[in-house]
Amino acid sequence: MQKTVRHIATAGVTALVLTAAPGIAVAAPSAAAPPSTAGSPAAAASDAFYTYDGSEPLSSFTPGDVLKKRTLKYHVLGIPTPVEAVQLLFRTSDAQNRPAAGVTTVVRSATSDGSKAVSYQSFYDSLDPEHGPSRAIAGDVSLGGAIANAETIFIAPLLLAGYDVIIPDTEGQTANFAAGPEYGYNTLDSIRAARSSAARTGIRPDARFGLIGYSGGAIATNWAAALAPDYAPDVNRQLVGYAEGGLLVKPSHNLEYVDGSLVWSGVIPMAVIGVARAYDIDLKQYMSDYGKSVYDKVEHASIADTLGRYPGLTWKKMAKPEYANPNSVPEFVEAVNRINLGSAPTPDVPGYIAQGNGGVAEGTFNNPPGIGTGDGVMVAGDVRALARQYCATGSAAIKYQQYNALSHVASPLPWAPTALNWLDDRFAGKAAPSDCGRIAPGNSLAPEQPVPAS
Numbered sequence: 286m287q288k289t290v291r292h293i294a295t296a297g298v299t300a301l302v303l304t305a306a307p308g309i310a311v312a313a314p315s316a317a318a319p320p321s322t323a324g325s326p327a328a329a330a331s332d333a334f335y336t337y338d339g340s341e342p343l344s345s346f347t348p349g350d351v352l353k354k355r356t357l358k359y360h361v362l363g364i365p366t367p368v369e370a371v372q373l374l375f376r377t378s379d380a381q382n383r384p385a386a387g388v389t390t391v392v393r394s395a396t397s398d399g400s401k402a403v404s405y406q407s408f409y410d411s412l413d414p415e416h417g418p419s420r421a422i423a424g425d426v427s428l429g430g431a432i433a434n435a436e437t438i439f440i441a442p443l444l445l446a447g448y449d450v451i452i453p454d455t456e457g458q459t460a461n462f463a464a465g466p467e468y469g470y471n472t473l474d475s476i477r478a479a480r481s482s483a484a485r486t487g488i489r490p491d492a493r494f495g496l497i498g499y500s501g502g503a504i505a506t507n508w509a510a511a512l513a514p515d516y517a518p519d520v521n522r523q524l525v526g527y528a529e530g531g532l533l534v535k536p537s538h539n540l541e542y543v544d545g546s547l548v549w550s551g552v553i554p555m556a557v558i559g560v561a562r563a564y565d566i567d568l569k570q571y572m573s574d575y576g577k578s579v580y581d582k583v584e585h586a587s588i589a590d591t592l593g594r595y596p597g598l599t600w601k602k603m604a605k606p607e608y609a610n611p612n613s614v615p616e617f618v619e620a621v622n623r624i625n626l627g628s629a630p631t632p633d634v635p636g637y638i639a640q641g642n643g644g645v646a647e648g649t650f651n652n653p654p655g656i657g658t659g660d661g662v663m664v665a666g667d668v669r670a671l672a673r674q675y676c677a678t679g680s681a682a683i684k685y686q687q688y689n690a691l692s693h694v695a696s697p698l699p700w701a702p703t704a705l706n707w708l709d710d711r712f713a714g715k716a717a718p719s720d721c722g723r724i725a726p727g728n729s730l731a732p733e734q735p736v737p738a739s
């Protein structure tokens with residue numbers, strides 16, 4: 286796997302170099318945050334850039350306010366490229382809407398005029414903040430960070446198409462995996478920060494923005510689109526639309542779908558830990574001894590560490606016998622209901638949503654009643670239900686595609702070029718296509734209900 290990722294990332298380096306131009310001007314970094322040099326081990330755990338150390342309380346700043354800035358070389362697998370990137374530390378909100386500091390990276394296109402930018406949400410999917418895309422871009426090399434490095438193959442086409450690209454660390458600085466609202470806040474405040482730093486990023490205050498992301502990046506993309514009208518109406522007014530694939534909608538369904546699967550069952554402890562961390566919940570008290578041992582091993586893991594490592598793992602194996610039904614854990618029910626997109630607001634900009642449904646290719650054979658099949662980790666019926674819900678609740682046009690023969694890993698192949706073309710059309714002012722009225726029925730997205738412990 287690592288060898289494959291290295292080959293992909295090497296191709297990404299080549300693509301990135303093609304986007305670089307000697308004439309790109311990036312302002313010099315502030316004295317408070319000197320740039321990393323090509324040979325520096327940037328993004329180490331001790332990197333002071335990631336810590337807000339100002340004299341004013343973080344709560345005194347407005348979401349999106351920039352706290353620090355630096356300019357460095359864009360790295361892929363630790364290899365510096367000619368492309369320069371601007372990194373910003375900014376004020377945002379965590380899953381519980383408390384003040385937090387976030388980090389984003391802005392990369393300028395060689396042909397940019399600052400009028401259009403795409404926020405690319407990474408699927409780095411990790412419980413370790415060291416695996417965030419900003420760390421990888423700054424030169425850090427790790428197995429978890431290799432995912433963000435490999436995503437250069439998705440970012441380079443955006444730059445070649447003339448878009449400035451914004452790449453937020455969507456999970457925040459405590460890596461709250463699967464905590465969708467926090468992903469959305471970080472994404473929206475990242476755009477605010479990039480826009481307000483025009484002298485450094487080149488992105489004009491009146492620029493238009495698109496959102497794009499797959500898998501974990503789709504979580505951030507959809508939550509950002511859903512939260513924008515209320516949380517960031519200033520950003521919402523400048524959004525042209527969102528494009529996503531492989532979406533997590535109702536996490537309680539996903540946990541049941543991947544239960545006992547051959548490859549994706551490691552997502553179970555990752556999601557439990559991420560949600561518990563985001564909402565300050567102690568779910569470990571409900572775990573069996575085996576569950577606690579898995580919990581401890583996964584607590585700071587990336588999805589690259591867990592895929593295929595726990596074949597056949599189930600919630601029942603992780604929980605104490607009396608909590609064999611996850612809905613018997615009140616805190617769990619409350620948390621998964623808070624991250625259910627079916628209960629979130631409806632975006633008011635056009636969307637393109639794609640979803641695979643060939644999960645048997647990745648070792649997920651489950652077909653639970655009321656949930657059905659998916660791409661191996663994401664539930665197709667949930668995604669259809671969300672798309673239909675958006676159509677029924679007055680959303681702008683929704684384009685929906687389902688790849689019945691493709692799994693989660695294979696679906697990006699047709700999704701990525703289609704998503705880019707769809708965004709191109711939105712920036713060009715073309716009318717958004719709609720599949721409303723033609724999307725097959727999906728699952729209930731109603732909140733989970735608690736049950737007594739057995």
